[in-house]
Amino acid sequence: MGLHAGRSRRSAWTIVVSCIVLVAGALYFAREQPAHAGTSLQAPLELAAQLVHSLRAPSPSQAIARRQPVSPSVKSAPTWRDDANPLSGNLGRNEAERKLFHDAEQSAIQDCMNERGFPYERAKYEEDAKREPGADEHLDYGLAKLLGERHEEPEAAPPSLEEQKRHDALLGKAEGPDDEDYAGVEADGYTLSWDTSSCVSEARRRVYGDEQGYRQLAFAIEALKFEAHELAEADDGFTNAVAGWKSCMQRANLPFDSRDQLVSSLAQRHERGELDGEQLAKEEREVAAIDERCDGEHKVGASMKSAFARTQKEVAERNSARLDAFAQLRETSLVRASAFLDE
Amino acid sequence: MNSLKKLLAGSALAASLLGAVSLVQAADQTSCQGGVYKLCIRDYENANGTPGTYKNIQSTNKNWSSFGWANQADWYRNYHASQKACVHKYAWSSSTGWDPPAHSIGPGDTLAGRARYNLGNGNRWTGGACQ
Numbered sequence: 001m002g003l004h005a006g007r008s009r010r011s012a013w014t015i016v017v018s019c020i021v022l023v024a025g026a027l028y029f030a031r032e033q034p035a036h037a038g039t040s041l042q043a044p045l046e047l048a049a050q051l052v053h054s055l056r057a058p059s060p061s062q063a064i065a066r067r068q069p070v071s072p073s074v075k076s077a078p079t080w081r082d083d084a085n086p087l088s089g090n091l092g093r094n095e096a097e098r099k100l101f102h103d104a105e106q107s108a109i110q111d112c113m114n115e116r117g118f119p120y121e122r123a124k125y126e127e128d129a130k131r132e133p134g135a136d137e138h139l140d141y142g143l144a145k146l147l148g149e150r151h152e153e154p155e156a157a158p159p160s161l162e163e164q165k166r167h168d169a170l171l172g173k174a175e176g177p178d179d180e181d182y183a184g185v186e187a188d189g190y191t192l193s194w195d196t197s198s199c200v201s202e203a204r205r206r207v208y209g210d211e212q213g214y215r216q217l218a219f220a221i222e223a224l225k226f227e228a229h230e231l232a233e234a235d236d237g238f239t240n241a242v243a244g245w246k247s248c249m250q251r252a253n254l255p256f257d258s259r260d261q262l263v264s265s266l267a268q269r270h271e272r273g274e275l276d277g278e279q280l281a282k283e284e285r286e287v288a289a290i291d292e293r294c295d296g297e298h299k300v301g302a303s304m305k306s307a308f309a310r311t312q313k314e315v316a317e318r319n320s321a322r323l324d325a326f327a328q329l330r331e332t333s334l335v336r337a338s339a340f341l342d343e
Numbered sequence: 344m345n346s347l348k349k350l351l352a353g354s355a356l357a358a359s360l361l362g363a364v365s366l367v368q369a370a371d372q373t374s375c376q377g378g379v380y381k382l383c384i385r386d387y388e389n390a391n392g393t394p395g396t397y398k399n400i401q402s403t404n405k406n407w408s409s410f411g412w413a414n415q416a417d418w419y420r421n422y423h424a425s426q427k428a429c430v431h432k433y434a435w436s437s438s439t440g441w442d443p444p445a446h447s448i449g450p451g452d453t454l455a456g457r458a459r460y461n462l463g464n465g466n467r468w469t470g471g472a473c474q
Contacts, residue, residue: 085474088472088473088474089447090472092472095471098471098472102470123424123425123470124470125470125471126470126471141405141406167422167424170424170451171450171451172451189456190454190455190456190462191456192452192453193452193453193455194451194452194453195451198451200449200450200451201451222444225444226444228444229433229443229444258434258435259434259435260406260433260434260435261434263406263408264406264408267408268408300435301435304435
């Protein structure tokens, strides 16, 4: 995208300068020629208008590029270095690109479902900003709240035959990877599989072309982020912070190795009947307040954040070729998805 | 009269607790077929009791131990019609102010690992991106 943005900027200046020269030339000729000599004046003006129009009507991929900050450096090929979160496995680098892919896929799913005789309402794209990570993550672990909600969440009734048919058309049948329609990709000892006869799979082929290739690459990159996370968990800064947190918690008679263990312990005591709902809520709040203080004192979260940022960079550098291939795939997919939506 | 009130209140509480336990147990299944599911999970290692037990997860849960699941799972299928299931595995979730890495399981996708892998211990749903 940096390449396109850089080229667009240079082209824009060239076109603007050309237009000024052409318009100036046209005005000069207009002064020199008699009023009836329309044709000689019309030609340069029309050319200028066409150039201005070409400047104002970008191609689909340019339209996306212009909504994004332009990279100051001009690259010779798409690169993962333009991506702030290169190990996410997301084809879209930002909300605009992710929404474009989402909309194209939803449009293709709708076409597929309608062709098979089923109604389908396109799902709306959900922006990251709306979920505000961490906003509700303090003072408790959500245990008492979750257990309270469980009383209000009835089991859904089995689907009707028609609903099941529609569901199967959309997502595929649940027989599993042994089914001949299934495709799968592998990375780091685990597999992602899906039914290629489903409309969600059909939609990906319509939008991206090589569904298998795209998913293999995205899945492999997602695995890299977990690799970076494992490295961060072994980082000295983080392990020292955890040791400090453990000592701090132990002083408050909470001998746990991790927050996960602490939450499990609370839930198990509730399951065994040692804590009723009210007691659980009260203890949860008290323990979470101590946890938050110990975390703040020893910077468990902050240590992980900085270690993870560093290990992600290291892992990305080691896998540069694969990430560049993904960046190239993004370029072609942006054009394909834009064209698909324009059809 | 007071004793009767206490007895009735105690019975009501006991009934509620039993109801809660039965709901939790009813949500465990022996397969993911024949019902309405969102995210179906399974732990190969049988750490959760009955061999082959599955669990249907409908909400967002930072840590599955909060509903009695022994923490991890290695097989997932997303039955949601439009939302991705983001499955994370992180012993320090909550109150760190950032999200751990997550597996993105799209509608209709099945994610599975070898027995030694426990791929996740919490989830959230999104109509956008997992990470």
